[in-house]
Amino acid sequence: MSAIDHPINKKTTGKLKRDTLVSFAPDHAKQRKSSSDSSIPLADVHLNRRLDILPCSSSQQSTSFSVAEAIAKMLEDMGVQYAFGVSGGAIAPLWQALQHSSIRVLHFRHEAGAAFAAAEAYFASGRPVVVFTTTGPGITNALTGLFAARWEGAKVIFLSASTSTSQRGRWALQETSTYTMPNAGIFTSGDLFHYATTLECSDELPEVYRRLAKGFARPDGFVAHLSIPTNIQTSSVKTSLSRVALSAAPAAASEETIAECARLLSEEPFAIWVGFGARFAAAEIRQLAEKTGAAVMCSPRGKGIFPEDHSQFVGVTGFAGHSSVLRYMQEYRPLRTLVLGTRLGEFTSFWNPVMIPKRGFVHVDIDPEVPGTAYPSAETFAIQSDVGMFVKGLLKHFPKRQSRSKALSFPRPKRNVINPSASGPVRPEVLMNVMQRIIVEGSDAVVMAEGGNSFAWAINLLRFTKPGRFRVSTSFGAMGHTVTGVVGAALACKGKAAAIVGDGAMLMNNEVSTAVKYQIPAVWIVLNDGRYNMCEQGMAYVGFKGADATIPQVDFVKIACGIGAEGIRVERESDLHVALEKALAASEPFVIDVVIDPTQIPPSESRNQSLISQGATNY
Missing domain, CATH: 3.40.50.1220 (TPP-binding domain)
Structure with missing residues (x-):
């Protein structure tokens, strides 16, 4: 490969050379190396492999495959292990084909949750993950999570159903066609999808296969959308998909x-x-x-x-x-x-x-x-x-x-240790101190933080010494990312994942029931202060008084137990240690409902100052 190595000074003009290597020689998958001897992500290594969708020998060409079955086989050979989604009649053939493959199919509560979980499963495993939905609202529900996957740099393929050709323009149930939905952006490549297409004929599969393989071999993220009309899913594959390997060498400086x-x-x-x-x-x-x-x-x-x-x-x-x-x-x-x-x-x-x-x-x-x-x-x-x-x-x-x-003695972040109080409510700083000891230093669990004040407390106060232990979405920053993504992370890392979340996010879109169904040991640590506190505190900071961002007080333990998870409510700082240890020891999904002092101000002043500089102020 010709390396892309031309340096640019932004005060001068310069152009990067760009060459792409497409190798058609078989290449065997390699095991993931540690960060000490390799910088190549697991997904990129797995995709440097032979992709054999259908046998191409004359003795086997008579075997009948449906498009749905061919797609499932294609995804298997690309290294996909998980498919997350919500079913529906229009996606039924493909859903069944996935279930009869080696891919583990998990049925989620909501399409956005499936998409967020897919992004986090990718980061936990390094393997591309499938999201599947039915027509219409199934697609639109998933878009926020898919935007987050794109911004975060995940590798996700979105499989959706669309209305069969003969039914288009006739007000079919949840019609998904150019008659009812915008084509540009959702069904075409662009700002959301690196590659998107509607499969109208099985003859298009070789090109779809090539484009997906090439995308998954990229050193950065890749989010694709393959829309398949229901009648096409059950149609027979007429074109043989031959053996081919696509590999892309990472850019290297001279x-x-x-x-x-x-x-x-x-x-x-x-x-x-x-x-x-x-x-x-x-x-x-x-x-x-x-x-x-x-x-x-x-x-x-x-x-x-x-x-x-x-x-x-x-x-x-x-x-x-x-x-x-x-x-x-x-x-x-x-x-x-x-x-x-x-x-x-x-x-x-x-x-x-x-x-x-x-x-x-x-x-x-x-x-x-x-x-x-x-x-x-x-x-x-x-x-x-x-x-x-x-x-x-x-x-x-x-x-x-x-x-x-x-060697210089540089300024270092301060770490204040606050002694727990015997009475409540719980101060977030104390919760983070106990989490540092029990979860960060006392386990190998992945720790995640949800959008809002959870971001601020975790980023500022928790300390990590190894890569891969902490996940936060500060790119797209969607609420609901972590309360659902923790399920994908815990599943793919085959261990504990703990999400620090707000009560607002927990009410918005969680997947506790999905974790219960599949016995995934995810942990939710809910900062329950009865409000969207980042919004309330932020509005006051920038000068807009009287904003009402309160939430009726919720008992998340009762909800968790009603769904089938375990839980414990913490109202005193002295009870935090035991609660966190119980959560780590539990084999089932676990919710810790922490009653948080809403008057504590998180270290988010820089964000508020940025908003003021952009004009979001009443001063």
Whole structure:
């Protein structure tokens, strides 16, 4: 492959070369490597394999396959293990074909929940996940979760039904056609789907197969939509789908580009800004930091990629970030910052000019459109490359560890330990302290945070030392993502996943009943303060008084037990320890209903200040 390695200075003109390798030679699947020896995501490795949909020998061509069966086989060979969705008459043939395949099919309560769970199952397993729905509202219900999957960089294929040709324009039940629904965006490739099409004939399957395989082999995310009319699902496959392998080598910077980056970073002390896109290069980033003495900060989604207890870690940036980061940038302002795998978007940077180094950024990302976008006026040396490959190459230019005399004592995030009180309600800071001991340090559970104040408390107060332990959606940021996504995460990681959620999100769209049905050991920790508190507190902050965001007080334990889960209600801080231990020990889904003090102000001032700067204020 011709590597894409042309550096761009945003103050000059430049063009990236783009070459794609499509290999038709069989390639066997490889086992996933740890972050210490590979930066290639599991999904990309699995898709470098032979995809054999249907036998193509003359003795077997007479075998009759339906389109639905062919699609199920195609998905099996692409490494799909799970399909989440809600059934319906129009999708029945495909639903049955999936159930008769090796793919595990889970029937969810709501299509949006299925889509959120699919995104989190992808991040937990590295394998593409299917979402299936019926026509009409089944499709529209799933769109929010699918948007989140696209923004988060997941690999998801959306299978939906559409109205048969002969019924279109005749007011069929939940008619799904150009007569009743917009075609552009939902059924065509664009801002939502990297690839979307309506399958009108089995002869189109080879091209669909090729496009999906190529998309799943991408080093970044891929969300596709395959709409299949009901009559096409049961039609016979007339075209043989031959054996073919599609592989895409990750973009790599040239030796000359890496050498130039090393030169720029060697001029004066530099900082490293780690994002979620660097999650497969944790070991290499740590080596680079320790060899160079660089200060390290991370985005909210990047927590744990670099150990938060490391002496060179200065804190989390952006939303609910640490004041130690701003103190570092003001007192130790680096000449340049090496940005690895983050868009530097609003929740990561708030586009704060304090975060711009003296000579700008060296920005590495797999997406060539990312570098220079958040800070268009800042000097940016841009490299399109896989982060792990780039850092490995960069390490060769820093062969020796810097002397201790060059190491600086950087500002560090403060960690306040608050003693629990014997009376309630529970302060969120105390809950996070107990969670740190019991769940973060005392288990290997995945920890997730829902949109709202849950974001803020978890990002600011929890500390992670390993990648893959923390998940938060600060990209699309949809409420309902984590209360449903935790089911997909717990299923795919084959262990515990704990979601920190608000009572508003829990009422909006949860999948506790789905976890009960399939005995998935998900844990919900509900911050129950009887209101959409981020909305109420935020409105007051920006000057709009009297906003009513209250919710009638809910007993989530009664709801959980009524569904078939276990639960415990916590009204005193002294009871938190036992409640969290019970949740971890339970083999069933578990809900902890924590009565939270609504007067406590979360560390979300930066978000409110950003809103004021954008004009959302009454002052």
